[in-house]
Amino acid sequence: MLTDYSLKMPKTIFAGEHAIEQLKPIINSGIRKIVLFTDKSLLALGLIDLPIQLIEEAGIEYTILSDIPAEPNYHEAQAMVDAFKNEQADFIVAVGGGSVMDVAKLASISATDEYTIKDLLDDPLAAKKHVRSLMIPSTAGTGAEATPNAIVGVPEKDLKIGIVNPEMIADFVLLDGRMIKDLPKPIAAATGVDALCHAIECFTSAKANPISDTFALEALDLIMNHIIEACTNPEALEAKRSMLLGSFYAGVAITASGTTAVHALSYPLGGKYHIAHGVSNAILLTPVMRFNEPAIKELLADAYDRVIHDGDQTLSIDEKSAFMINRLENIVRILEIPTSLKTFRVPEEDLEGLVAAGMEVTRLLVNNKREVTPEDARAIYQQIL
Known part of the structure; x- marks a missing residue:
């Protein structure tokens, strides 16, 4: 920190x-x-x-x-x-x-x-x-x-x-x-998961600090507990207000901390294939979090204690960390956001170009608690191709 x-x-x-x-x-x-x-x-x-x-x-x-x-x-x-x-x-x-x-x-x-x-x-x-x-x-x-x-x-x-x-x-x-209120579900879901990524990435960033943590954790709480209702129920105005506030707080956390490898590796997906930014992040969220888990396990356990309101506090750090990653994965699944580049017909032979472009985003990669090497980026991209 x-x-x-x-x-x-x-x-x-x-x-x-x-x-x-x-x-x-x-x-x-x-x-x-x-x-x-x-x-x-x-x-x-x-x-x-x-x-x-x-x-x-x-x-x-x-x-x-x-x-x-x-x-x-x-x-x-x-x-x-x-x-x-x-x-x-x-x-x-x-x-x-x-x-x-x-x-x-x-x-x-x-x-x-x-x-x-x-x-x-x-x-x-x-x-x-x-x-x-x-x-x-x-x-x-x-x-x-x-x-x-x-x-x-x-x-x-x-x-x-x-x-x-x-x-x-x-x-x-x-x-x-x-x-x-009347935002189509696919747009609401993709942008909502973008905000979710902001919150969890800023909280687990190498540049995290007491100010960014304050906003990132509040954002994570608001977003994780309201995103599904806000995206699937047009009349859920209270949930939508919570999402707006959570999204804003997550944006503030970015200014005080910064996003990490999820965003870094997603930029080539938008730059070359014009995949919507929120969808790119959703595709990479679980693979990057699982890659980062050895370096952020305790932080994910802290996040569990804050945002899982009915959570079992007797769980171990490992169990809480795994629960958080599974919850992130389930949100993307429930909101029916694609999780594979096959959906966008990205050919496997583009792998090396993705790795080269992703490794250029040093502004964000330096924020990642676990160093991302070209070999690591290649393994992450291979999971989603």
Whole structure:
């Protein structure tokens, strides 16, 4: 565990039954023009009607930018940033999942011609915030509303890379269960397991510390005990609110600690095969946890004591650890998320390319409590091919 640690998080967070109504007083503060980032599917489903209504009631000029693809590469992110710059807005509202919020965060630090998104891949700290931002997650979720990270694809490397800069942390976050009420089950499940991965990875990270543990354990408790109901029952608003809060807490844990080999080895799956980020993580969650178990057994037992409310406290550390890994595996199974790359027709001959790309994600691999060698990565990928 780290002996020196810090915490960076959004300045103001509103959560609960009526959180979305806080949008109007926030923007009634001298703002001239808003750019609303979202995606076409949310627009078509009417899931951003309420935020639009509140902006219109406030009488503030706004433009919607919705041509954001899922899992954008840095070229696509740059196109959206350029469109944003043309609007000359002084406030950003992002309503969506991780891709939408990540692009909005990049826009908040890129209202200048001093650098491009490609430049930030090499020097992320070169950027400074130019436009304040407000995040409204429509999934629970990526935790992107809480983090200083923006993930973009790098096609020439068949990889996704995280741009990390504290300047991207949102100024405001609104967590309202109504925004995820009608989310289709496959999306709710994949993004929910992404948040689950954030929580368990941050708690077992080599960079874990008392601050990150506080948020990671609370996130794990909320997510593990509500994810199935939240994803399978459209009317379970209380469970959905718990998931939103858990996802946010897990995002905060990322800023204070960091994810590990699950995320590191999943990045090539999104970068080359465009497998959804949450699904990539779900596929790798159990194999990586079983690989890590010798180094994190006591931590998994501690997590058992916290989050398994009716658990048998007479179990040994080994038994508690095994129970936790089995519970993670069962959640993925019950939510019917694929657990094999065969589903996506990834050929076995791509194995060495996966290993090479996964081993490049040193930013996250260094967080793993058990060292991951190329041979280890190869064995993990072989389990899911």
